[in-house]
Amino acid sequence: MAAPMELRCWGGDWGLPSLHPESLTVMAYAKFSGAPLIVSAINNSWRAPKEEVPVLISEDTVISQPAKILNFLRKQKYNADYELSAKQGADTLAYIALLEEKLLPALLHTFWVEAENYCSVTKPWFASKAAFPLSLYLPGKKSREALNRILLTRGGPPHYSLTEVEAQIYREAKECLNLLSKRLGTSQFFFGNTPTTLDAFVFGFLAPIYKVCFPRVQLQEHLRQLPNLCRFCDDILTCYFRLTVSGHFPAGQDTADANLQKLTQLVNKESNLIEKMDDNLRKSPQHPPRKLTTLKLAAGGEGSSPLNRLSP
Numbered sequence: 001m002a003a004p005m006e007l008r009c010w011g012g013d014w015g016l017p018s019l020h021p022e023s024l025t026v027m028a029y030a031k032f033s034g035a036p037l038i039v040s041a042i043n044n045s046w047r048a049p050k051e052e053v054p055v056l057i058s059e060d061t062v063i064s065q066p067a068k069i070l071n072f073l074r075k076q077k078y079n080a081d082y083e084l085s086a087k088q089g090a091d092t093l094a095y096i097a098l099l100e101e102k103l104l105p106a107l108l109h110t111f112w113v114e115a116e117n118y119c120s121v122t123k124p125w126f127a128s129k130a131a132f133p134l135s136l137y138l139p140g141k142k143s144r145e146a147l148n149r150i151l152l153t154r155g156g157p158p159h160y161s162l163t164e165v166e167a168q169i170y171r172e173a174k175e176c177l178n179l180l181s182k183r184l185g186t187s188q189f190f191f192g193n194t195p196t197t198l199d200a201f202v203f204g205f206l207a208p209i210y211k212v213c214f215p216r217v218q219l220q221e222h223l224r225q226l227p228n229l230c231r232f233c234d235d236i237l238t239c240y241f242r243l244t245v246s247g248h249f250p251a252g253q254d255t256a257d258a259n260l261q262k263l264t265q266l267v268n269k270e271s272n273l274i275e276k277m278d279d280n281l282r283k284s285p286q287h288p289p290r291k292l293t294t295l296k297l298a299a300g301g302e303g304s305s306p307l308n309r310l311s312p
Contacts, residue, residue, distance in 0.1 A: 004038055005076075007069075009054040011041030011129060014211045017241050019125070021107060023054040025066045025204030031240040032195040035078035042129050066204075070197060081196050088191055092198045095183070095190075098176060099205050105150045106173030106219055107205060109166065112146035117214045174222045180206075181226040188235065195236070207233050 007030070009023030018024045018041070030037045042053065056063045056072060063069050073079075081089065111122045118139075126142065127135040154165045180202060189195045190202065209220050210233050223229060 005036065005056060005058040006040055007037045007054055007056055008040045008042065010126075013125065014213060015237065016207055016211050019208055019212065020053065021104075021204045021208060022066045023204075024207055025200050026054045026056070026069050028195075028203045028236060028240065029070055029073065029080060029197060029200035030078070032080040032200060033073060033078035035073050035076070066201075070200075080194075080200070083194060084191060084196060088196075092196065095180075095198055096201050098179070099201055101153070102172045102176035103205050105153060105169040107209060108146040108150055109169055110209065110214065110216075110219055111212075112143045113150065114214075114216050116216050118143060121212065121214055170218060173219055177219075177223055177226060177229065181229050184228050184232060186228065189232075195240075199232075199236070203233060203236050207237070 007023075007026060009027065010018050010020035012018045016024065017027055017039075027037075027039065029035075037056075052064050054064070054066065054069065056069045058072070058076075061072070063072050074081075081092070084092070110117060112118055123139040123143075126139045130138045150165065150169065154169060184190055187193075189199045191198070206223065206229060209223055210230060212220075214220065
């Protein structure tokens with residue numbers, strides 16, 4: 001029996017299992033390949049700044065970085081690419097490099113550098129996942145790292161102004177989205193009807209842009225004009241992460257179903273009890289009508305009813 005594998009990663013919101021592109025990539029690949037990962041989401045944890053998530057732990061082995069984690073999973077016989085040809089394998093590497101060069105800088109800018117997005121969404125969300133006082137330090141650290149990474153790959157003052165850098169990265173990101181849309185076409189996934197490593201990477205990069213509610217959404221607006229990429233994200237969320245209509249994940253799905261079943265049973269039981277009492281009253285005409293004191297509500301009013309006390 002294979003040893004259990006734990007994936008430590010940032011948690012999710014806005015209908016996503018994680019807001020972190022690299023974490024999403026690994027989670028999607030595990031779903032595609034059938035790898036039995038135990039996902040441990042960072043939630044108000046001291047662990048947050050100490051590890052460069054995602055991190056995979058298997059027995060005494062600790063692996064970070066998506067590419068290394070995926071290679072480890074393939075060695076454990078969890079391979080989503082076993083049907084790909086050599087050319088398709090080469091195309092996968094080329095498109096992943098394109099994502100990291102053209103789309104990642106705009107994604108980092110949208111989350112961590114764009115002031116309005118950072119102050120109203122990114123900073124408070126990530127701060128809520130780290131324990132105090134790290135919550136005061138972590139978002140700023142990640143923001144500085146994102147800006148340095150963008151400037152390292154795109155140049156910075158005095159060679160380029162920040163405004164020029166911003167315009168360039170968003171222009172290239174939109175071109176990348178157009179290319180991905182054209183490559184996907186009407187297919188369900190990038191290499192047919194079966195998801196592969198490329199689908200995991202594209203999903204990891206696109207889903208946060210597509211789902212997170214930012215005040216400044218120029219990249220999101222462009223993505224929403226490419227319906228096949230939006231459908232691609234929705235299909236993966238629905239089929240592999242069991243996204244519900246309300247946009248929530250089934251962490252509580254079984255509980256919700258059980259509660260609904262209990263509620264239904266209780267309603268049926270109450271209905272049967274009322275019918276039986278009604279029959280008994282009809283069969284006993286010698287007793288004059290009177291109030292049923294045993295059914296009188298308590299002082300709390302309707303809130304004391306068993307139906308109202310049942311927690312959904």
